Amino acid sequence: xxxxxxxxxxxxxxxxxxxxxxxxxxxxxxxxxxxxxxxxxxxxxxxxxxxxxxxxxxxxxxxxxxxxxxxxxxxxxxxxxxxxxxxxxxxxxxxxxxxxxxxxxxxxxxxxxxxxxxxxxxxxxxxxxxxxxxxxxxxxxxxxxxxxxxxxxxxxxxxxxxxxxxxxxxxxxxxxxxxxxxxxxxxxxxxxxxxxxxxxxxxxxxxxxxxxxxxxxxxxxxxxxxxxxxxxxxxxxxxxxxxxxxxxxxxxxxxxxxxxxxxxxxxxxxxxxxxxxxxxxxxxxxxxxxxxxxxxxxxxxx
Numbered sequence: 263x264x265x266x267x268x269x270x271x272x273x274x275x276x277x278x279x280x281x282x283x284x285x286x287x288x289x290x291x292x293x294x295x296x297x298x299x300x301x302x303x304x305x306x307x308x309x310x311x312x313x314x315x316x317x318x319x320x321x322x323x324x325x326x327x328x329x330x331x332x333x334x335x336x337x338x339x340x341x342x343x344x345x346x347x348x349x350x351x352x353x354x355x356x357x358x359x360x361x362x363x364x365x366x367x368x369x370x371x372x373x374x375x376x377x378x379x380x381x382x383x384x385x386x387x388x389x390x391x392x393x394x395x396x397x398x399x400x401x402x403x404x405x406x407x408x409x410x411x412x413x414x415x416x417x418x419x420x421x422x423x424x425x426x427x428x429x430x431x432x433x434x435x436x437x438x439x440x441x442x443x444x445x446x447x448x449x450x451x452x453x454x455x456x457x458x459x460x461x462x463x464x465x466x467x468x469x470x471x472x473x474x475x476x477x478x479x480x481x482x483x484x485x486x487x488x489x490x491x492x493x494x495x496x497x498x499x500x501x502x503x504x505x506x507x508x509x510x511x512x513x514x515x516x517x518x519x520x521x522x523x524x525x526x527x528x529x530x531x532x533x534x535x536x537x538x539x540x541x542x543x544x545x546x547x548x549x550x551x552x553x554x555x556x557x558x559x560x561x562x563x564x
Contacts, residue, residue, distance in 0.1 A: 315491045316357055316370070316556045317500055320345040323373045324550075326506070326523065328493040333506070335527040337373030341366060344375075347387045348441065348554030350404055355558045358404065358417050360385050365420040379420025384408050386415065386422075388438040388452065392470045393559035395447035402559055405470065407438035407452070412473025426473035428454070436475060439463045441490035441554050443497070444470050445563045451479075451497060453487045463487045465509065465516045480515030489555030495564045500552035 315326040323336040344361035351357050357368040366375040389406025404415040414423040429435045437455045444450040450470040453463045461481035469476050489500030497509035507518040
């Protein structure tokens with residue numbers, strides 16, 4: 263595209279006539295200007311993503327800065343009264359959501375929802391954008407589970423395309439419990455219902471192309487885990503009891519550790535009303551029912 267711009271602008275400069283020296287000077291200036299524009303565009307592409315994990319309750323959008331450990335209340339959702347089930351974010355840091363009835367685009371500042379499609383079909387509730395690097399170089403896709411069914415979601419039309427099933431090589435079928443996250447060029451993780459409810463949700467590794475179970479990593483001891491995200495290669499899990507955890511995965515299994523945060527709720531809305539002092543005093547132990555988490559597919563993985 264830059265070459266096309268150079269050719270077009272050079273042609274304009276030649277068509278203007280004038281002596282050779284002025285044409286050369288004009289061409290040099292044009293090339294310098296185009297190079298400057300190209301450098302600016304390249305720099306924009308290289309700008310690192312905002313350090314934020316976007317988290318939703320049924321009614322409210324939050325942003326967690328994993329570097330400063332601040333959980334900020336962004337805004338109440340304006341989704342025609344529909345409860346949010348999950349959120350997902352693409353490489354362009356555009357935020358999308360699945361409500362009880364619709365697929366929506368979410369304004370990250372106001373929480374306003376733009377309905378992309380509304381229907382009675384059963385929508386996935388454990389979703390994420392899977393980066394190109396995890397799909398053998400194909401375009402990134404929005405994928406997710408409704409129980410054992412793994413579908414691709416078209417963010418423009420709400421169309422669901424069957425992609426696979428959460429099943430093991432032995433043919434056993436399992437069910438997603440809360441959320442999934444895919445590390446660019448790395449592994450894709452999912453929280454899953456365990457056969458033993460007392461063991462809490464399980465963490466598993468899946469094939470992001472087919473949704474098949476690749477590896478059982480271990481029981482977490484916590485249920486339900488509704489949100490799953492990553493930043494810098496660290497997994498973060500969100501429970502419906504306001505707890506945030508880092509997730510360690512080793513050969514010995516899965517270990518969750520409480521991730522202490524500071525709360526910045528500002529002018530809290532009625533849906534999840536609380537002050538910073540209230541949150542700090544209670545440890546946010548009860549008033550946020552996390553429903554899902556999202557991070558851009560450009561998030562650092564190490």
